[in-house]
Amino acid sequence: MRSKLTKAIFPVAGLGTRFLPATKSVPKEIMTLVDRPLVQYAIDEARAAGIKEFIFVTSRGKGALEDYFDEAPQLERELRKKGKDELLEILKSTNMDSGEIAYTRQNKALGLGHAVWCARRLIGNEPFAVILPDDVIAAEKPCLQQMAEAFRETGGNMVAAMEVPEDKASAYGMLDIKEDHGHMVSTKGMVEKPAPGEQPSNLAVIGRYILTPTVLQKLNKKKTGAGGEIQLTDAIDAARDSGEEVYGFRFDGQRFDCGSKAGFLQATVAFALERAELRDELWDYIYDLVHTAKAAE
Numbered sequence: 233m234r235s236k237l238t239k240a241i242f243p244v245a246g247l248g249t250r251f252l253p254a255t256k257s258v259p260k261e262i263m264t265l266v267d268r269p270l271v272q273y274a275i276d277e278a279r280a281a282g283i284k285e286f287i288f289v290t291s292r293g294k295g296a297l298e299d300y301f302d303e304a305p306q307l308e309r310e311l312r313k314k315g316k317d318e319l320l321e322i323l324k325s326t327n328m329d330s331g332e333i334a335y336t337r338q339n340k341a342l343g344l345g346h347a348v349w350c351a352r353r354l355i356g357n358e359p360f361a362v363i364l365p366d367d368v369i370a371a372e373k374p375c376l377q378q379m380a381e382a383f384r385e386t387g388g389n390m391v392a393a394m395e396v397p398e399d400k401a402s403a404y405g406m407l408d409i410k411e412d413h414g415h416m417v418s419t420k421g422m423v424e425k426p427a428p429g430e431q432p433s434n435l436a437v438i439g440r441y442i443l444t445p446t447v448l449q450k451l452n453k454k455k456t457g458a459g460g461e462i463q464l465t466d467a468i469d470a471a472r473d474s475g476e477e478v479y480g481f482r483f484d485g486q487r488f489d490c491g492s493k494a495g496f497l498q499a500t501v502a503f504a505l506e507r508a509e510l511r512d513e514l515w516d517y518i519y520d521l522v523h524t525a526k527a528a529e
């Protein structure tokens with residue numbers, strides 16, 4: 233019988249240089265979209281997909297991220313005293329049970345593949361998910377849940393895939409497609425950050441994966457790839473080379489690259505417009521802004 237998918241790795245050990253100086257002291261993953269840190273969106277998505285064990289790969293300076301998941305008794309007491317029940321419920325919903333969450337360290341930022349490898353002993357011999365919290369996906373059914381449902385049918389390795397414009401392909405891992413079945417594509421290769429014009433398709437890998445333990449074995453080799461980093465896509469492709477299937481999954485939803493400033497700002501506006509208490513005021517502001525700019529043209 234196929235093993236159930238119950239573990240997810242959250243690699244959050246990157247330096248976050250694109251958000252300096254903020255990331256000098258604030259981990260990128262607890263920066264907020266409206267009022268929820270990026271990592272909360274990632275946890276909620278994982279839970280919806282049936283994940284029970286949450287494994288964080290952290291690094292120096294990420295203490296605030298660990299504290300975020302702890303209970304906050306003093307704060308809870310104050311809210312209870314003031315009768316702020318709604319806020320109290322929101323606060324409690326962010327607590328993680330003891331033992332549900334595990335932290336391991338990547339002591340040197342050697343790349344995403346290396347970060348995932350750092351969690352190998354906590355994974356053992358079963359399939360696992362990887363979620364990059366800085367890829368935020370707005371979707372009716374959370375992206376990892378869509379993938380987990382497809383994975384129950386296919387097994388193998390699965391990566392979230394999305395069409396990107398030609399001039400953006402060299403920023404992504406790109407899929408070489410064997411057969412295209414719409415939502416699902418089978419692949420015959422993957423290239424991390426191809427040189428301009430050398431991408432095998434326009435289908436890019438983004439930050440959601442369901443992987444087999446074979447990928448961890450391939451990462452044991454610690455082979456460096458594009459940018460001198462140990463790349464996760466190279467290890468997935470090596471697993472395919474040794475006979476495993478690698479599927480691309482075209483998810484339903486909109487992905488925001490919250491690792492970049494422009495993507496983060498777009499996500500902030502999109503998520504704020506979804507909130508009833510903010511929508512009208514923000515919309516009026518954007519409307520005025522656009523009209524003033526148009527009038528000045």
Ligand code: UTP
Nearest residue numbers: 243244245246247248249250341342343344347
């Ligand atoms: P990024 O490429 O966005 O790098 O990593 P970064 O360090 O977070 O940000 P910039 O580019 O300096 O602004 C993609 C994901 O992989 C993790 C990051 O934390 C992020 O979730 N990562 C990357 C690691 O955990 N370890 C690494 O060595 C590299």
